[in-house]
Amino acid sequence: MQQTEFVVLLALMVTATTMTAASDEMESKSCNSSFCSNAVPSGMYCVFGAVSKGEMKGDKGEKGMSGKVGPKGFQGERGVRGLTGPVGPPGILRLDDCSNTKKGILKYNDNVNEIEYCNGIKWLTLLPLAQLGSSSLLPASSCKQIALMYKSSFSNGPYWIKPSASDASYQTFCYGNEGWSLILKIDGNQQSFTYNSLLWSNKKTFQPNNLDLDDKETKLASYWTLPFTELRLGMKVDGTTRWIIFSYTASSLYSLIADGQYRGTSIGKSKWRSLLPRSSLQRNCNKEGFNVRSYHSHYGPIVSRARLGFLANEQNQCESPDSFVGFGTSCTQWSAGNSAGNYACCTPDNGPANIKAVGYIMAR
CATH class of the missing domain: 3.90.215.10 (Gamma Fibrinogen, chain A, domain 1)
Structure with a gap:
């Protein structure tokens, strides 16, 4: 090797040694020094007061704030069409008026019991129905x-x-x-x-x-x-x-x-009396109903009776009532001769009475 090449190589080795020493010095800086006050270089951590590269990972930081909602994705493909549903019930045809669109339509008018048809202008009677109850062949139940x-x-x-x-x-x-x-x-x-x-x-x-x-x-x-x-x-x-x-x-x-x-029955005395004007009854007994009658211990069944009605007596017992309001009545003791109406004697509350009426009995 020539002398010049040796000098250059020696200089490069000295430079490398100097840079390694500087790097080691940097890694031994205290965490309290101005070095850690600044941003720590990537891959270096502060541990026990000194910076050490790659020796220990620090605690996990708090979760950061959510980012903004991303853009809407692409619409998916259209699904397969479902099965056809069952046919619904027929709609209601309004027949309030007769018009050309309803010409020829029939309807039943329950107000007059007739079948009517529309001629395009108005409703006309087509056929009057035989009335229920109008004959023995078409009877009603009631x-x-x-x-x-x-x-x-x-x-x-x-x-x-x-x-x-x-x-x-x-x-x-x-x-x-x-x-x-x-x-x-x-x-x-x-x-x-x-x-x-x-x-x-x-x-x-x-x-x-x-x-x-x-x-x-x-x-x-x-x-x-x-x-x-x-x-x-x-x-x-x-x-x-x-x-x-x-x-x-x-x-x-x-x-x-x-x-x-x-x-x-429990119709009441005042209601029975309301059937007739100036009605009169005795004050006691006050027995009412169907087949209402009494039986005297001495005279037997010979006083007031009614197939449907109200009996009263002046005495505080029902053995010998002398007054009635009713239907199918008799008062044989006094020969009242009254089969429907009001009869009263023996101190009745509105004076003696023998009011003969036409009586009607109806039901439903």
Whole structure:
């Protein structure tokens, strides 16, 4: 080797040795020195007061703040079309008006019980229907059914009914929009329906053609065939009829009366008295119901009785009542001769009375 080349090589070795010493000096700087006050070089850590490269990892820092929401991704591919659902119910065709688009359409008008058709301008009657209850071949089950069907077009009058499949069709008088069926009409001046009359215990009609709210007595087949939950009682005096209604459930009026057994009601004294003007009753006993009567220990059953009504007495017992309001009544002790109305004697509260009325019994 020549002398010049040796000198150059020696200089390079000295320079490298100097740089290594400087690096070692830097790594031994104290963490409290100005060196650690500044940014620590990459890959160097402060440990036990000295900087040591790669000897120990420091504690994990706190979680930084969330970054901003990234841009919306691409829309996915369209899914496969689902199965077709079932066919829905047909829509409602409004028939309030008749127009050219509805020409030829038929409809049922329940207000007048007719089938009508649209001619493109207005609704015209096509065919009036036979009214339910209009004949023995087309009977209703009751007057209530007839009234509900015809609503505002219903009118009082005779209709055919057949309460059950085992019954024969028969005519009755239907009254009021509530659908009341006439059962009995009693003239208090007559003796047809006194307490002991066989009309109360048999299944025979009596003058069944008297189908009106007149004074002519009648007993219809509805007496033993018509089930009910309500009774309507009326008494006509001097041309004015007064009514009361009360609830009572039975298979027929016959089932409540024919066997002669007493069955109580709770209509109330004042309500019974409201059937007649100037009514009068004694103050005690106050017994009411079906087959309401008394039995005197000495005279026997010879005082006031009613197939349906209210009895009263001046004494504080019911052995000898001398006053009544009711239907199918008798007061044999005093020969009152009153089969429907009000009778009172022996210190009644409104003076003696013998008011004979035309009585009506209806049911629904």
